[in-house]
Structure formats: structure tokens, C-alpha cells
Amino acid sequence: MKRDIDGSVSVNMGGAEVGQGLRTIVRQIAAEALKIDPERVRVYNEIDTQFSPYEWQTIGSMFTTQGGRAIVRAADKLIAILKSNASQVLKADVDYLEYDGDYVYLKNDPDIRVAVKDINRGYITEDGITIGEMAQAVSDARLPRYSNPDKNGQGSMGVSYTFGATAAEIRIEKKTGKIIVDNFASTFDIGQVINPKQARGSVTGGVLMAIGATLYEKLEFSEEGKILNPHYFKYHLPLFKEAPKQSVDFVETPDAVGPFGARGVGEHSVIGPAPAILNAIYDAIGVDFYEIPVTPDMVKKALQTRQEK
């Protein structure tokens, strides 16, 4: 994290943007931590191992939690540098100073202050001597006390959790056995929501992806091990017209680990749809399915067997 000469900020991160919206999240977290407008934060994450800070893998719904925590830590370091520079200019102890995004000032007298743009590359005194250091900082973060399994296979392999409840409302067409998901509702406790639009997008996308798994997607193998449907003509992904109406809500109990109490949300939405839809199928026709995808043929066959009984 670098404070540029005009007071704007460049963030260079090792987390990968794959469409989940890290750039926006990091921009907002950095802005909150540095108390400046998000428009003044530019996030760069086209990763180059020579220049980017180390990141293990961007996986497991953890970047907001873990990477976001690293952003807050880097911001704290950067503010500490600004205060250290200001303490020389204002001739006051570091812990007697406050920072508000644009100025560092005395706790008891905000009029005695120095602008951040004058101290972010050190401070040039009237006689041309530069004092202090550059306002730039590197930081990382891990899940605290994350461990290997012990001899019983237990241990702190979760640390942080996201819980949720989901419900599906479906219709089954009698003539064809086709399952139509009319409505899908998801509520997750993701702690402090950073960006409601993106969080909602992540959930609606995940639900649709899991509807694909529940109703359509399966790699078909021949006995010889050849894959019979390795392209989108035969491997059906859900289309927009198959998307249900969705309601997405968040509960915001602050997390102990994530930045400002935020929790992960990337993967959670894909867990509920398959069982919720299969439970709804039982509710509709009284037939239990034990595997997915549940195809119209399977439903038709089940309906016939039911009638014969």
C-alpha cells in the first residue's frame, strides 16, 4: 500500500480477481481504514510474482476475511508512518496525534496540523532538508490458530464460519416431469456487509450454478473412460430463462477475524440448492431422490412407479 504524492493510494495485492469483485472490496476496506474516499484508492491485482506481495491461493471464501485483514493491517502501518513523520513536524509525541484521512493534528487542538500530502514522502523542511520516511507498507494475515488435524481428525480447521438457511419453491410439470424452480431464498450471516450489490450477486450466481448441478450438470463417461459430453451442446448449464426469482438477505453479526467484522460469502450459496430442491421434490410428489442431477426422465419414471403402486 503506497500513499501517492497527491494523497491518493495505490494498493498492490496478491489475491486474484476472478470475477468475484476483490478490487471493489479491497478499495472499500482500504478507504474505510485510511478514512479517504474510495475513488482515491486504486487496486492493482494483475499478479506478477516479482512485484506482488505473496499470496498462497485465492480460495475458500477467504480473501475478504484474510486479505481484507491484511489491508487493514497495512493501513495501520501506513498511518503509523504518517504520524511518525508528523510528530517531527508538529514537535509532539506520536500518541498525542490524530489522523483523519487528510491531516495529522494534535489531539487537543486540531488547528495545529500538517497535511498528509506534505508528509507522505517524508517532510521537506523550510531549509530543504527532508525528514521522516515514505508512507508505504506491506502486510499479510492468516486465519489465527488454523491447524492440521490431530490424531482424532479434529482441530481448528474452520476458525471462522458462515451459516445460512435456504428454501426452494418448485413446480413439477405433470406431462414432462420437468422441474421448474420458481423461487429460491437464501439468508446468510456474513457479518458486516462490505458491498451489498456484490454480495447479492455472489449469492444469486452461486444459487444458479448449484441449480445447474441439481438439475442438469454431470460428466458422462463411457465404460472405456471417454467423456461423452465435453462441450456446452451436451453439458447443459442453466440459462437465464431457467433462473428462479431469488430473495437474498443478510444477517450481520460481526465476525472476530475478518476486517470490520466481515465474513466470507463466495461459496456458501452453492451448498443449499441441491438438498432444498430434492426436499421440495419430496414435498411435491412424495418421492425421495438420492443423487443429482434429477432429470425429467427420472421424475417421469418415479411418477409412473408411484401410480402403479
Added chain:
Amino acid sequence: MKYKYLGKDYNRPDAINKVTGQAVYLDDVRLPDMLHAAILRPDYAHAKIKRIDTREAEKMPGVVKVVTGRGCTFRYGDNIKDQVPMAIDKVRHIGEPVAAVVADTFIHANEALAKIKVDYEPLPVLIDARDAMKPGAVLVHEDNGEYWHLPTLKPKQKTNIAHEYHLLKGKGEKGFEDAEVVIEGEFNYPLASCAAIEPHGSIVWFKTDKTIEVWSSSICPFIIREDLAGSYGLPVGDVRVHTPEIGGCFGYKSDITVEQTIAWIASFVPGRPVKWVASRQEDFTSTLIAHGIRTKMKIGAKKNGKLVAIKTELLHTTGAFADTGVNVTIASTHNSAGPYEFDHCDLTGYTVYTNTPPVGAYRGYGHQESQLATERMMDILARKLNMDPLALRELNLLTEGKVNALGERMWKTHGDITNCVDNIKKTVLSKPMPKEDENYYYGRGVATVMKSPKGAPF
């Protein structure tokens, strides 16, 4: 707490570049003197390679080099070093690289590919972990157990079991003695693909200054760097990896996949960058696939609905290489208890070698596979106990103070699942439902879920 910039909608800074097609992806990257690779896939999913004849291919127009796995002395992997960049004496799945042509253009490389002749001796093919677990099943890896692996993993020699994970909480299976009602079921979440919009692809350049420079559509550039440095005996700092914009991942670009193969090919033409981008078919058949998890589950409860014990036996069809699937097995197994408290858990997961393409991460990382079982079982149990399915769940949720299968105590800061359930009641369950009509049956179902992030051990 009130924040100034959180909890607000901001638009993505990268949105406009992506929707206008101006964002630079791996396939847009072109380097001076760049060559193109095409990769030959086998005719059989499991076979010995008797002979590869590359002579005719070498004479084709534009061909610079024809590469096979011959002479490769290393294996790679971060959990189990069971992978090879190109088949050496045996192919283990239908998408495994057998040979490659490097040429001046992609078209020339592909034309020459058809001229490579390979003699195979077919072996029996295993598609499902259930078959691969049977005594006497053909071995996918004769050397299973001898590969380097993380000390926490337990491969079983002379079997197809790459790892067996076991979790014991309380009295384990003996806990069923305390149960008044016991139900059992077996569920399957089949093999599938992450199917991102952008397929896998890489450019690898063995440079004349003895460094390696890589561009890849991947989310683990630092792992690629360390892996390649290890395989080619270089200091880690001598390998540089770039990731351009990434057109979706959903899991299958989160571990090293095609990069070692492209590096192996590029190592035969030092000084020139080699580019390869998967076709859609190759993306399905020769990168990582997903799921393949069968969950056999037994749940015991009191008549009042209090859950007592759970037993899970999970068979994970992990494909020809287990390096990327083994942690999915572990996560799927210990998360099979779902968002509920059981005093007694006996959870076992097997990572099993088969002749499908290797299985890796998929958004959800094992949770949806085993919780399909848990959440179906909760409904089946509710029916047996004559309870409302959601009421049964509410009685057993991992709320504050409860202890999960891993032995972790739940704190208030782990979130409020009760509040989530209440909200679902409000938004869906309290509303009237349509009655069966001439054309349709109508149904409603619920699922409560949980997931943890995956921590970074390295």
C-alpha cells in the same frame, strides 16, 4: 457500528473493460518469437504406452519440436507428488498429455499432431471409487504410497486409496447406543466441470538467462513459481509468473494444472516462449474436474428430535491424480455433520484413484457434496419422527456454545443461524403455497448450511 464506506454499493472498477472486451486475458498475450503447442491425448483412459513414433510429425510444415514424456525424472504436487507433466510409460485418464507438437502456428502444430503414432496396451478402466476400492482392482498407481506426500496424509500401498481421513468425536459409532431412532442413506454428487467462461491456458518461456517466465490463467501464481523452480532446480526467485485478467475460476484454476505440462514442452525449445490455450473440450477432459463424491450416512436421534450420533463413509472418486482432490475429501468428510451438533461422530473419507481426469477444487470445496446427504437425511428423519423438518433442524443447530465435529466451540462471533432460519420463515415458509392443479405439482424444501474458509497452511 456505522461505517462510512462499507455496506454501500460501489461499482467494479474493472466492469467496463470486461464488458467491452478490452480486458487483457491470457489468450490476448503475444510475445516476440512465440511458438504454439498442440497436445496429443490418448485413445484409452488406462493403458501402457508401448511405443511413440514421432518421425512423420517432425517432418510436417512449421514444426519446431515434437515432445514426449520420455526422460522426465520428476513428479510434482503440493500434497502428494503423484503427477507427471506428460505420460511416461502409462496413461491414467483420457485427457492426459501423451505427446506435443511445437510449431510456428497453432494450425501447423495441430496438423502435425495427427501424424504421431502411439501403440498402447489397454488396461482395465476404473470410473467409480466403488469399483476402485474392490479387492483385486487394477492399480492406477503401482507406486502409491512411495510418492512424497504431506506427513498428515495416509496413502495405502498396493491399493487405489490415496488417503484415508478419519474423524472421531465422543464415542464415535458407539454413540448410536444412545439413539432411539436410526436412519441410513446413500447419496451421490457426480463428476462435473467448473466450466468457467475462459478455459485454462499458459505461456512458458525458458529464457537464455536461465530464468523461466510464465503467464497463466491461474489463481495460484506463487505455487506455480515454487513448483516449477523445484522441478527444474532453480532458485524460486528465478521463476516469474504473471496472471492477466482471469475469466472465471470456480476452483479448477486454484491449483497447478496445465502449467507443468506447458513448461515441460517449452523446456525443449529454450529461448522461445510457447503458448497453449485449452479448447473447450480439453478444458473439460484434461484439466481438473469436480465433485465425484458418494456419501453413505447414518444418523441417530432421540425420539424428541435431539441428534445423537452420525456416521459418514465418503468415497471420493478423485481421478488419476489425487494431489488436488485430497483436501476436498477431508473438507467434505468433516463438514458432513452440517450445521448441527452431534455428541458422537465417526466420519471417514477415502480419496480414491480412478481413471477419470483428476478432481480438484470446485466452489464449495466438498461442502455441498456431503451436506446434500446431511440435509436430505434431516428431512427423512423429520418424517420418521413426525416432526416439522425445520423444527428438527432448529433443535440441533450449531448456535453459541455448541461444539462442532472438529471440536471447535461456536462463539457468538461465528454468526447467528437462528436468525437466518427465522428470516427464511418470514420470506418463504409463512406464505401460502399453490395447490396441485391440472398441470403441476408444487413443493417446498429447506436446507440449512455452513462453511468455513480454507486457511493457508503455507
